[in-house]
Amino acid sequence: NKxxxxxxxxxxxxDEIKAKYPPGQFEQILKQQGLTETDVHNILRQTVVIEKxxxxxxxxxxxxxxxxxxxxxxxxxxxxxxxxxxxLVADLKTANxxxxxxxxxxxxxxxxxxxxxxxxxKDKGGELGFFGKGQMVPSFQAAAFSAPVNSITAxxxxxxxxxxxxxxxxxxxxxxxxASSHDQIVAQLKQQQQSQQIPVFLQQLKSVAKxxxxxxxxxxxxxxxxxxxxxxxxxxxxPAPAASTDRKSVV
Numbered sequence: 329n330k331x332x333x334x335x336x337x338x339x340x341x342x343d344e345i346k347a348k349y350p351p352g353q354f355e356q357i358l359k360q361q362g363l364t365e366t367d368v369h370n371i372l373r374q375t376v377v378i379e380k381x382x383x384x385x386x387x388x389x390x391x392x393x394x395x396x397x398x399x400x401x402x403x404x405x406x407x408x409x410x411x412x413x414x415x416l417v418a419d420l421k422t423a424n425x426x427x428x429x430x431x432x433x434x435x436x437x438x439x440x441x442x443x444x445x446x447x448x449x450k451d452k453g454g455e456l457g458f459f460g461k462g463q464m465v466p467s468f469q470a471a472a473f474s475a476p477v478n479s480i481t482a483x484x485x486x487x488x489x490x491x492x493x494x495x496x497x498x499x500x501x502x503x504x505x506x507a508s509s510h511d512q513i514v515a516q517l518k519q520q521q522q523s524q525q526i527p528v529f530l531q532q533l534k535s536v537a538k539x540x541x542x543x544x545x546x547x548x549x550x551x552x553x554x555x556x557x558x559x560x561x562x563x564x565x566x567p568a569p570a571a572s573t574d575r576k577s578v579v
Contacts, residue, residue: 333377350464352449388514401504405501413493415454480492534550
């Protein structure tokens with residue numbers, strides 16, 4: 329189908345998925361599923377290829393966007409947010425030592441790299457980015473939302489250890505407008521249509537592909553003869569490999 333996917337497209341897709349989780353949770357999920365970063369990139373490459381294949385069938389009109397906004401206005405409002413960085417350590421003594429160094433003028437990024445046990449942020453200066461209420465454990469959230477901007481908190485205990493937090497910026501809650509929500513709504517509506525179109529597209533590929541099953545335990549994955557399917561969409565007019573029916577997902 330002459331569909332190509334660039335490394336920046338894969339990186340963008342991965343960043344979009346990571347943004348849905350609290351810092352560090354995405355990496356924990358990958359570890360639990362036994363997935364490496366290479367596995368993730370391969371899965372995302374397949375995902376983006378399929379999304380591009382069905383894109384010609386995806387149509388989002390101005391009236392669709394307006395209707396979605398009218399029905400979901402409250403969900404599009406942005407809550408109060410905080411941007412913070414932290415240094416996570418295992419014990420209170422180390423936390424007190426790090427706090428003292430910071431208050432004596434120590435470099436936060438350097439101390440994060442030296443002391444922090446959070447693998448997802450330690451080499452980024454402890455940076456967590458923006459987050460809203462409900463995204464962090466209660467003790468961390470309470471400290472971050474109550475601390476003045478640029479101040480260093482006393483050690484905050486959580487199930488992960490002790491955090492020394494610095495709030496870098498705060499954003500007040502805002503009401504959504506059609507203009508401010510436009511791109512978000514388009515992405516949501518496209519995703520909804522993709523979820524309907526992709527299974528149809530994959531079935532069309534299977535209907536025109538020659539599939540040999542060599543493992544008896546997988547013989548039911550591709551029933552023979554395959555059920556009839558509608559004429560292939562334009563994006564599927566050229567032969568393409570059949571997609572696995574047991575593909576891991578990082579979404």
